[in-house]
Amino acid sequence: MTQTITPRVRTLVLLLLAACGLLLTTAGPASAHAALTGSDPQQGVVVDKAPDQVSLTFSEKVALSNDSLRVLDPKGKAVQQGKPSEVSGTTYAVKLHSGLPDGTYTVTYQVVSADSHPVAGAFTFSIGAPSTTSVSVSGETAGGGVVGWLYGFGRYMSYAGFIVLVGGAAFVLGCWQRGAGVRPMQRLVVGGWLTLTAATLLLLLLRGSYTGSGKVGDIFDLDLLGNVLQTKAGAALVSRLLLLAAAALFISVLFGAYDKREDEEKRDLTFGLAIGGTVVAAGLAASWAMAEHASVGLQAGIAMPVDVVHLLAVATWLGGLTALLVALYRSEAPIESAAVRRFSQVAFGSVVALVATGVYQSWRQLGSWSAFTETRYGQLLLVKIGLVALLVGIAFISRRWTAQLADTVVRQNKRAPQKERVAASASGSGKSKGGDSKRAAQLARQQAAMDTARQKRTRDADPNRFGLRRSVLAEAGVAVVLLAVTTVLTQTEPGRTEQDAKAAKAASSSSSSSSTAGSGAVTLDMSFDTGGTDGKGVVTVDFDPARVGGNEMHVYVQRTNGRAFDIPEVKVALTLEAKKIGPLAVTPDRIATGHWSASNVQIPMAGDWKVAVTVRTSDIDQTTVSKNAQIG
Structure with a gap:
């Protein structure tokens, strides 16, 4: 009988594609575990003479390439010499040419963090006095563009292939061994293997361009591929491919020789497949744990095994759920209620393991309650927790349908012997009449097909089975979105790292302000929120030497993660309320992304001046923040 894809299955496929596309296209460039915590010269500073080198300090060790650190003069010409090198710990430097003229210089960096994610950014400093610059740093992002989207x-x-492969095989071996002889189940698990293998090969090819130039033309650069194979991420991907070869052998046995064995032989083979399959699945999960967030940072020796357990729990639950969905919708052979009950028990254990490991991972990656709302990682984690809670709620409904389906099956089995006796009587009657054997065989096949179709219609009409199918489909739909959120989460800078980087940067800014206090310079930091999409950040205003008369004013606008914020407009107004002077409007000139400057800003009188900054982040979203500064 020809099977057609039901509207609900089509809806699930469309949901998968929509969720994947939406989350991956809106995810933006990948944030990383490492973050820039300091530099020498510091961002925006004006130094009297040209430095011999530029050094950058990160929150953890990073991997460098020959052009990881670049310094560009106001005309965009590179002025660094030689390769960047490690100075000490997490500080890296590049030498500069001697005799550099005055002006504003741009420092760009692109490195790879210890958890395999690219990190990129840029800032400016000036020699002698600020100047205009032709360098644009708005595109200094890592992991973006077409290559970034393909990598995501x-x-x-x-992840989807791993979940279907591991969860589907576990469902067949542990819950529904009859499924080893069901063609749709075989196609599902083989499809998971093919998807994971193809995706791994794609990631291996994309890796060099993803962490480097970001150009599509570099995807097939063999030199880049050779460099990737020498990195931790490259080794993890190659290990995954080797383990997939072992997984192919496991699949061939499970859906080949296994179904043909007798019950006693099958028990021994089940044990062997369970041990071997667990080892291969754990190895595949470890290929993620050994190269990503779990491999660096706090308690890495504990975090990696926990991450492996977490991934296996997710695969067992969601992959088994996918297999159950296929069994309910696509399989000719009816799935027994006992198999559904066994999966329900396995899923419950997986959820327990998922929650336990998830709590540990959340504590490790966030570090504080405030990180749930103040960091992007925490916000995504809240979404993931909500989806898991919704999934567990739907699963509870599925368990109720499973219990009712079991009662129905028991009643049907009690009536089965009588039907079999009637069928046997009809068969015997046909034989007694004799007739052409070929005709009898043809009739028998037709009768078998009719019986199969009738049984399927009877099963589909069963309200309990229909309810179970509907709830499992809903679970699978939520699981698709959950997987997409998890994928984005693995590419997002952990909340603990983001907050530590902010604290280190704040301490560095405070130290800088203290060191310049003697020279009379004033630095004001003000947080803002224009209320629109991507409207939060920090604006910093520097007055030097903060005296009556002419002053140099610099305005820096940054995102909450410390990166330069490319916004269309900034305005400054100065008011001395005690003397009813002002507001004196100052419109600074744009120097670079997130950097504005104005020279000879006249302060007519000493006093406690109110400095109001108007920040516009879009055509309609703007806000004004203010702070007082003692000038003169």
């Missing part, structure tokens, strides 16, 4: 899609598909 590859990560999503690799």
Whole structure:
């Protein structure tokens, strides 16, 4: 009988594609575990003479390439010499040419963090006095563009393939061994293997361009591929491919020789497949744990095994759920209620393991309650927790349908012997009449097909089975979105790292302000929120030497993660309320992304001046923040 894809299954496929596309296209460039915590010269500073080198300090060790650190003069010409090198710990430097003229210089960096994510950014400093610059740093992002999107899609598909492969095989071996002889189940698990293999090969090819130039043309650069194979991430991907070869052998046995064995032989083979399959699945999960967030930072020796357990729990639950959905919708052979009950028990254990490991991972990656709302990682984690809670709620409904389905099956089995006697009587009657054997065989096949169709219609009409199918489909739909959120989460800078970087930067800014206090310079930091999409950040205003008369004013606008914020407009107004002077409007000139400057800003009188800054982040979103500064 020809099977057609039901509207609900089509809806699930469309939901998968929509969720994947939406989350991956809106995810933006990948944030990383490492963050820039300091530099020498510092961002925006004006130094009297040209430095011999530029050094950058990160929150953890990073990997460098020959052009990881670049310094560009006001005309955009590179002025660094030699390769960047490690100075000490997490500080890296690049030498500069001697005799550099005055002006504003741009420092760009692109490195790879210890958890395999690219990190990029830029800032400016000036020699002698600020100047205009032709360098644009608005595009200094890592992991963006077409290559970044393809890499994100590859990560999503690799997770999906792993879940279907491991969860589907576990469902057949542990819950429904009859499924080893069901063609749709075989196609599902083989499809998971093919998806994971193809996605791994894609990630391996994309890796060099993803962490480097970001150009599509570099995807097939063999030199880049050779460099990737020498990195931790490259080794993890190659290990995954080797383990997939072992997984192919496991699949061939499970859906080949296994179904043909007798019950006693099958028990021994089940034990062997369970041990071997667990080892291969754990190895595949470890290929993620050994190269990503779990491999660096706090308690890495504990975090990696916990991450492996977490991934296996997710695969067992969501992959088994996918297999159950296929069994309910696509399989000709009816799935027994006992198999559904066994999966329900396995899923419950997986959820317990998922929650336990998830709590530890959340504590490790966030570090504080405030990180749930103040960091992007925490916000995504809240979404994930909500989806898991919704999934557990739907699963509870599925368990109720399973219990009712079991009662129905028991009643049907009691009536089965009588039907079999009637069928046997009809068969015997046909034989007694004799007739052409070929005709009898043809009739028998037709009768078998009719019986199969009738049984399927009877099963589909069963309200309990229909309810179970509907609830499992809803679970699978939520699982698709959950997987997409998890994929984005793995590419997002952990909340603990983001907050530590902010604290280190604040301490560095405070130290800088203290050191310049003697020279009369004033620095004001003000947080703002224009209320629109991506409207939060920090604006910093520097007055030097903060005296009556002419002053140099610099305005820096940054995102909450410390990166330069490319906004269309900044205005400054100065008011001395005690003397009813002002507001004196100052419109600074744009120097670089997130950096504005105005020279010879006249302060007519000493006093406690109110400095109001108007920040516009879009055509309609703007806000004004203010702070007082003692000038003169």
